[in-house]
Amino acid sequence: MGDWLDDAKAIEELERERSIQAQLARPRPSGPSRSHCQDCDEQIPVKRQALGGITRCTPCQTLTERRSRR
Template sequence: MGDWLDDAKAIEEREREWCIQAQRARPRPSGPSRSHCRDCDDEIPAERQAQGGIIRCTPCQTTFEKGNRR
């Protein structure tokens, strides 16, 4: 019989797997990326543009995603 620490570890592993699956299920952007950010007009780095479908720089995307969680 496991102790409380084993139970907590099992719960944490299940939650981590659920979060990973939920993230992978989210729709990914596709198509050509913009060269400049839609919000601040700063240049989007080439590495980020290579992902495809990118329309915002990282700071603006972070702000956008945090705003959608409220």
């Protein structure tokens, strides 16, 4: 029988795997990316545009995701 530290590590690994699987299961944007953010109208970096289906700059996307978690 393991000690509490082994149990905590096993739980953390399980939670990490669940989180990764949940992220991978989310639908990915597709299609052409916008050149400018739909929220702030700042230019979206070319490397981010290359991902496809990008409509927001990184700061605006971060805010949108934080709001949707609430």
